Amino acid sequence: MATGDDIPTFKLVLVGDGGTGKTTFVKRHLTGEFEKKYVATLGVEVHPLIFHTNRGQIRFNVWDTAGQEKFGGLRDGYYIQGQCAIIMFDVTARVTYKNVPNWHRDLVRVCENIPIVLCGNKYYDISAKSNYNFEKPFLWLARKLLGDPNLEFVAMPALAPPEVQMDPTMVAQYEQEIAAAANAELPDDDEDL
Secondary structure (H helix, E strand, O other), X not given: OEOOOOOEEEEEEEEXXXXXXXXXXXXXXXXXXXXXXXXXXXXXXXXXXEEEEEOEEEEEEEEEEOOOHHHOOOHHHHHOOOOEEEEEEEOOOXXXXXXXXXXXXXXXXXXXXXXXXXXXXXXXXXXXXXXOOOOHHHHHHHHHHHOOOOOOEOOOOOOOOOOOOOOHHHHHXXXXXXXXXXXXXXOOOOOOO
């Protein structure tokens, strides 16, 4: 999808259960600010996000969809002509992970064979609160969409969100916990549900 300004532009559909941090994730990219309060998205909000790469700019028009069923509106209509997607879940709420297959099914039913990133959010301080691996989902999608595995984002100092200083020992601990969580199997049934 191209625009008049010759910046490669792609429709990105952002889905997941309500409260997983989709809107906060997008707003953090837009403004560099972290929003703590939760306000449910009604229907859909579209936010253009521009990233600077070693091949020039790339734009994702992020369709931030309502995660709550009652606010979903024309959900399938929001997916039409989607070129990529992020499915977000809250790593602290197992039910949001268990709903991932439903979000995936709905996306591929409408969009068929598009690149999709599964993104866990709200892990201690490693979430939209910090800049830790913050742009990785967008970088992976950009590489897939542009067919360039060597594509890299480049810093634009005036536009980059402020860096959060994290204790290196805590970062190492978080990385170990993430690695352990990535290798842990989910049980078939959960007594908490």
